[in-house]
Amino acid sequence: MITAPNFSDLDFVEHGFGMRDSVTPDDIRTAKQIHSSIVLDAEALAGGVSGAVDTPRADALVSRRGGVRIGVKTADCVPVLLVDPVNRAVAAIHAGWRGSAANIVGAAIRQLTTKWGTRPENLRAAIGPSIGLCCYEVGPEVARQFETWLPELASLSGHAHLDLPAVNEWQLREAGVTDIWKSGECTFCMADRFFSFRRERERAGRMMSFIGLQK
Numbered sequence: 001m002i003t004a005p006n007f008s009d010l011d012f013v014e015h016g017f018g019m020r021d022s023v024t025p026d027d028i029r030t031a032k033q034i035h036s037s038i039v040l041d042a043e044a045l046a047g048g049v050s051g052a053v054d055t056p057r058a059d060a061l062v063s064r065r066g067g068v069r070i071g072v073k074t075a076d077c078v079p080v081l082l083v084d085p086v087n088r089a090v091a092a093i094h095a096g097w098r099g100s101a102a103n104i105v106g107a108a109i110r111q112l113t114t115k116w117g118t119r120p121e122n123l124r125a126a127i128g129p130s131i132g133l134c135c136y137e138v139g140p141e142v143a144r145q146f147e148t149w150l151p152e153l154a155s156l157s158g159h160a161h162l163d164l165p166a167v168n169e170w171q172l173r174e175a176g177v178t179d180i181w182k183s184g185e186c187t188f189c190m191a192d193r194f195f196s197f198r199r200e201r202e203r204a205g206r207m208m209s210f211i212g213l214q215k
Contacts, residue, residue, distance in 0.1 A: 004081065004126030006181045012214045013083055013090065014069065017128035017183065018207035019193050028071040028210045031058035033094050037102035039111040042070045060093040060108040063212065064116055071210035075195040076136075076187050078164050079128040079209035080105055080172075084118040090211045097138070100167050101145035109175045120176030128209050129194055132186030133163035136198075 001016035001024070018024055029045040032055045042063040044056050061070040064087070072079050072094035080093040082105075091108045093099075105125075112118035140156045147154040149170050165182055172180055187194035195205045 002128065002183060004124075004181045006124050006179055007081075007083060007126060010083060010085055010124075012088065013211065014214060015081055015083075015126070015211040017079060017081075017126075017209045019129075020195055020205070020207065022207065024071070024208045024210060025069055028069045028208060029061065029063075030071050030073065031056050031061060033057075033059050033073065035059065035096045035098040037099055037104040037107045039091075039104070039108050041111075041115065042068055059095070059099050060091060060104055060111075062089065062091045062108060062111050062115065064089040066213045067215040069210050069212035071208050073206040073208055074128075074130065074187075075197040075200075075204045075206050076131040078130040078168050079207075080108075080168055081126045081128070081209060081211045082108060082112070083124045083211070084112060084116070084122055085124065086122045087116045087118055088213055089116045089118055090213060092209065092211050095164065095168050097142055097145070097162070097164060100164050100171075103171050105168055105171045106175050109172075109177070121178065123177045124179040125172050125177050125181070127165050127168055127180065127182040129183045129185040129187050129190075129207075130165055131188045131196065131198060132165065132184075133161050135186055135188035136162050136164060138162050
């Protein structure tokens, strides 16, 4: 597992970004990911079985309950973990290109603020391994979704390389978060460490990234 150095002094937080061979706890609460900007309180998953047909749909989870781990599964998309060390609340975010274009990290921060009074400037954020600028080539119809953060893409007519981790970092900073760590590792480049849907297609596994508050 990969851990974020800016979380290292928070002894009440358990977290990790999964790798190809990582073993993660088996009680992590997950939603049915649909590449949206939907954020749910993890309590909506209480008593359910992750992955069941009726599992609630969302791409970010928030929690303030001790002993509850929340997670997202990725294989090129961007996993983002948030901690509010003041109010002791956490979020796990799955940011694919659709979720990133819809600013899902901003939606998660608004949920933390509304529910538990989080101040964005108190948040710590960690951005895990994902497909990088080096390998993520997209068509103009996708690239133009990001002109708010990358104005040069507005008039693009051909393909472009898209830096999704950077987009999510910019969105975090726009929301007022300043304590941000980025893994910087590319899931497509590093086949020995990570699954990549773009590289392996339907044969690709998924990596679990999770966070939770200790009881």
